[in-house]
Amino acid sequence: MLTEKYSLPLENKKMPKPKLKLGFYGITGCAGCLLSVIFNEDEILDLIQLVDLKAFPFIKEVNPDEQFDYVFMEGLVADKGDLEELEKLRQNTRYIVSLGACACTGCVPAYRQFTLKENYEHLLYRKQKEVEDIQPTPIDAHVKVDYYIPGCPPDKREIVTFIKNIAIGKEPKPYENPVCVECRKNGNQCLLDLGKPCLGPITAGGCNSVCINGNFECWGCRGPTKDMNLPLMIKILKEKGFDDKFIQDRMRTFAGLKLPMLEQFFNVKVNVKC
8 A cells, every 4th residue: 555655664754852851949048049040041942942941930831740850950959948849859850950059068158057057047937847947058968969950040051051061961071170271271360379269279160260260269160170189289278368256257158068078187077966
């Protein structure tokens, strides 16, 4: 029959590949990392065509019962409600992506672990179980995290690249060089040479050295590099005239919970439970 002659075998017919199901969520945080996604004005509509966006607080109704391929989580765990939502989403997705400094390192809210309880106890809220206070911690202190997009806020181009890669089945690779590599590419003068307390040598790059480009020091918001030389960094800062307290405070501001070895270099005890 004519229909048999010109029809293709079923196994040779290419079925359209299903789009990845993505969800964006936020727990305790400022929502700035989620805004970094939206601020990709030129590409956001194209990105939505590549994936099946199931949830986004500013765009689409958030449904934590949905099943996902990837969940991008902004914010850190600071109360029981955060933890319950995070654990539920972990169960309902194949991969969790930590989005931004709070989710990746604990960021500024986690600095509370480096101060005395009497300094903040009057601010704690205990009247409702879901907002009962717990130690502020990055999300990988509670659930398995598969990928990290760090930064305060994360670089919007890095987010776009990540989504494009997973949409075509390409494994996302973290940027492992320090900020100093990007500084050199951008022709910046080393701020340490100018006597400024820059943490670029021990901070993971991927931000295109945006702060140093504007003559601001790197505060380490993207977290430490895997091969950082912390003793040498401390030694350099001391040689530049910065005292122990200044160095501790600066290093703890964004990524203190990722620097547990910091305590051994100073005669201090901290309240870290991460």
